[in-house]
Amino acid sequence: MNTFKPLRARVQVTFAVLGAVLTGGGLAFTLCAAEPLSNSQAANTNSAPAQTNSATNPVPSVVKPQLTGAELYSIHCNRCHAERYPTERTAAQWKTIMLHMQVRANLPVKQARLILQYLQDNSGR
Amino acid sequence: MKGGRWMLVPGLAAGTCLLALPPGASAEVSDADFNALKETVRKLSDQVQSLTQTNLLVQQQHEKDLQQLKELQAKLAQTQQTAADAEQKSAAAVEAQSQPPLRAPLDEATVNHNFQILGDAEVQYVNTDHQNGSFVLADFAPIFLYRGGDNILFEAGFDATLQNNAPNSPGYTTSFNLSFAQLDYVMNDYMTLCAGELLLPLGTYAERNAGWLNKFPDDPLAVDALLPESGVGAELRGAVPFGDAGKFLNYSAFLVNGPGSADGTGNAGSLDLGGNVGVRSDGVVANLHNAPAGGGRLGLFVPFKPRYDLELGISGEVSEWDNAGSHLWAAGVLDAALHLGPNFEAKWQYMLTRYGSDDLGLIRQQGWYAQVSYKLAGLNLELPGINNLELVGRYDNLANGYDSGSGIFYGARRYSIGTIYYLTSALLLEGDYEFINSRDASLPSTQLILQISYGF
Numbered sequence: 001m002n003t004f005k006p007l008r009a010r011v012q013v014t015f016a017v018l019g020a021v022l023t024g025g026g027l028a029f030t031l032c033a034a035e036p037l038s039n040s041q042a043a044n045t046n047s048a049p050a051q052t053n054s055a056t057n058p059v060p061s062v063v064k065p066q067l068t069g070a071e072l073y074s075i076h077c078n079r080c081h082a083e084r085y086p087t088e089r090t091a092a093q094w095k096t097i098m099l100h101m102q103v104r105a106n107l108p109v110k111q112a113r114l115i116l117q118y119l120q121d122n123s124g125r
Numbered sequence: 126m127k128g129g130r131w132m133l134v135p136g137l138a139a140g141t142c143l144l145a146l147p148p149g150a151s152a153e154v155s156d157a158d159f160n161a162l163k164e165t166v167r168k169l170s171d172q173v174q175s176l177t178q179t180n181l182l183v184q185q186q187h188e189k190d191l192q193q194l195k196e197l198q199a200k201l202a203q204t205q206q207t208a209a210d211a212e213q214k215s216a217a218a219v220e221a222q223s224q225p226p227l228r229a230p231l232d233e234a235t236v237n238h239n240f241q242i243l244g245d246a247e248v249q250y251v252n253t254d255h256q257n258g259s260f261v262l263a264d265f266a267p268i269f270l271y272r273g274g275d276n277i278l279f280e281a282g283f284d285a286t287l288q289n290n291a292p293n294s295p296g297y298t299t300s301f302n303l304s305f306a307q308l309d310y311v312m313n314d315y316m317t318l319c320a321g322e323l324l325l326p327l328g329t330y331a332e333r334n335a336g337w338l339n340k341f342p343d344d345p346l347a348v349d350a351l352l353p354e355s356g357v358g359a360e361l362r363g364a365v366p367f368g369d370a371g372k373f374l375n376y377s378a379f380l381v382n383g384p385g386s387a388d389g390t391g392n393a394g395s396l397d398l399g400g401n402v403g404v405r406s407d408g409v410v411a412n413l414h415n416a417p418a419g420g421g422r423l424g425l426f427v428p429f430k431p432r433y434d435l436e437l438g439i440s441g442e443v444s445e446w447d448n449a450g451s452h453l454w455a456a457g458v459l460d461a462a463l464h465l466g467p468n469f470e471a472k473w474q475y476m477l478t479r480y481g482s483d484d485l486g487l488i489r490q491q492g493w494y495a496q497v498s499y500k501l502a503g504l505n506l507e508l509p510g511i512n513n514l515e516l517v518g519r520y521d522n523l524a525n526g527y528d529s530g531s532g533i534f535y536g537a538r539r540y541s542i543g544t545i546y547y548l549t550s551a552l553l554l555e556g557d558y559e560f561i562n563s564r565d566a567s568l569p570s571t572q573l574i575l576q577i578s579y580g581f
Contacts, residue, residue: 067371074431075371079464080333081580082550096239096272099309100280102317104332106375106424108364109314 069118072111080105086122094119237274244268244282247336247578253569262287263576264336266304281306305355320359322402326377326422327352327440328458328474337580340470340498340517340545342555346537347476347492350526352456353398353442356381358417371428376421383418383444384454391447393482394532396454418444420456436462452481468503472496488534494521498545515545517557528565537563551580 067075077083089097094116102112154162244267252258265285272278282304289297307321324332331354334344358381366373385401401413420442428434438460446454460474475493482488496519502512519541525534543557555576561568 066369071431072371075428075434078432078467079434079436079462081338082547084550092239093241096241096270096278097243099272099275099278099311100243100268100270102311103278103280103309103319103362106326106362106364106377108366108373108375109311111366111371111373 067111067114069114069116069121073115073118076105076107076111076115077101086119087124089119089123090125091120091123094123239270239272241270241272242267243270243581245335245337245578245580247342247576249342250575252573254571255569258573263342266335276311278309279307280309314363315365316361316363318359318361322355322357323360323379323381325353325356325379325381325420325442326360326362327420327442327456328422328460328476329436329438329462330460330474331355335580336576336578337551337553340496340515340555341519341541341543341557342574342576342578343559345474345492345494345519345521346523346526346539347494347521348474350523351476351478351490351492352458353384355399356383356418357402358382371426373426375424375426377440378419378421380417380419382412383414383416383442384446385413386447389413389448391449391452391481391483393480393485393488394527394529396446396480396482396527413448414445415450416445418442420444422458432464432467434464436460446480447483452483454478454480466503468500470498488525490523490525490527492521492523492526494519496520510546513547515547517541517543517545526565528567530567531565533565535563535565535568537561537565537568553578 073083086094098112098116098119101107102109107115244265246265247263249261249263250258251261263286266282268280268282270278270280284300284302284304286300286302287297288300303322305322305324307319307323310318312318326332328348330345330348331352334348336342356379358379360377360379362375362377364373364375382401382403384399385397386395387397387400388395403412404410405413420440422438422440424436424438426434426436439458440460441455441457443453443455446452456476456478458474458476461472463471465471473493473495475491477491478488479490480488496517498515498517500512500515504511506512520539521541522536522538524536526537527534539559539561541557541559543555546554548554553576555574555578557574559572559574561570561572
């Protein structure tokens with residue numbers, strides 16, 4: 001157990017520094033960011049897997065008063081799991097799943113409704 | 126025939142006029158002839174009158190006949206219509222008997238209820254130092270969902286696992302545990318009532334740790350050792366959006382039975398985080414201690430671009446834990462999650478617990494984990510398969526954890542590195558290698574875990 005103590009110390013410091021930088025940087029980035037979201041990215045979520053669409057998600061520049069269901073889908077679903085395609089379920093199934101996700105992820109009801117509308121509009125049936 | 130009768134009438138009238146001419150205008154006529162002729166004219170006049178009456182009767186009869194004819198024609202048309210209707214109904218009846226009943230089309234978007242099964246399944250290969258490598262059915266975890274209307278959902282999750290029986294007992298035991306079962310009622314846009322066996326919002330790990338969601342095959346040490354995963358009780362939760370960019374605050378407040386004591390005493394090793402479900406082993410419905418546990422979580426979610434977001438949370442719970450109610454158990458948790466684009470994720474959670482005991486006084490425990498992951502798709506490399514690969518790293522530690530097997534308190538640090546290969550967005554191949562440094566001899570020093578997990 002003692003054979004990797006030097007490695008352990010270095011890795012521990014690395015993780016600690018990385019964690020501090022990420023958390024602090026994220027906080028600063030968040031507090032400084034004032035640009036609202038647009039729907040330019042979310043449109044891609046229906047056509048490519050989550051792990052392969054980084055190149056197709058440019059930074060949005062259009063100011064919008066309210067987020068669309070597609071944008072909210074893009075924001076929320078990928079936080080916990082790889083996105084599931086709207087066509088994977090029927091409209092009725094999405095209604096049940098979104099109620100489950102609304103409670104589990106503690107999402108605002110109005111945002112959950114917009115995501116549901118997006119999923120149903122693009123559902124398998 | 127009728128026309129001939131009408132021609133006869135003027136002829137007879139003309140003859141009568143000629144006979145009525147003065148005698149000076151013609152030859153001399155005797156009285157006898159005149160009387161005979163007069164008689165003849167009278168007879169003819171009677172005949173004309175009789176014929177006229179007959180003709181009137183014939184006309185009346187003719188009109189009656191015409192009327193009857195019209196009535197018969199109307200009846201015939203009515204009968205024909207009735208026959209046609211009957212024929213049509215008969216044909217429809219035959220067609221209805223030969224075809225299945227028509228069903229109204231179902232509007233999938235508005236059906237009022239729905240039953241569904243979601244969940245995940247994981248199979249592992251684990252190679253621990255000083256042990257033989259082994260395949261493991263890590264978990265089969267279906268989640269049953271039943272939605273009744275727009276605002277009511279019942280959800281229950283199960284975990285099925287396998288384990289060998291005790292030495293010298295052949296075969297194995299299948300464990301089928303209820304991990305959560307709750308009724309959710311969305312009261313309004315800002316409040317949802319949940320009741321049942323609840324996943325507790327102490328941090329975010331308990332609610333979001335399904336096998337295909339977790340980027341590592343095992344849980345952080347402190348999560349397993351320090352926090353209860355579920356509790357029987359009721360909870361209010363909801364979220365309040367603010368601003369126009371998707372930001373929101375969310376909250377959870379719960380009352381559950383709380384932790385209990387495995388043997389009823391207040392000894393430190395007896396703390397049982399998950400065993401107080403409200404029905405005692407003797408069947409009596411009762412909490413193991415006097416007061417229920419209370420707790421909650423307050424979270425802040427700030428997206429600053431799609432896929433760029435930060436989530437922060439603070440949560441805690443406090444409860445009596447021994448049967449006498451003389452000691453408190455309390456937990457505090459801080460959690461954070463950061464996404465920088467679709468490929469980078471960092472998560473962090475700090476857990477702190479305190480509880481009093483009869484034998485060891487105040488027990489202080491704490492631990493935390495930090496985890497980062499990066500999907501190589503972000504490098505835009507055109508190499509086969511690389512866009513489906515994700516690198517993950519985690520550090521987690523635990524201070525003063527209690528090992529119920531050995532009965533000792535221990536500390537542990539663990540460093541884990543691994544990869545995930547996405548066969549699909551829901552089918553994952555995971556592999557990680559762990560270095561563990563601990564005084565607890567039951568923990569290995571190194572461990573390799575390979576896992577295939579599927580979310581459905």
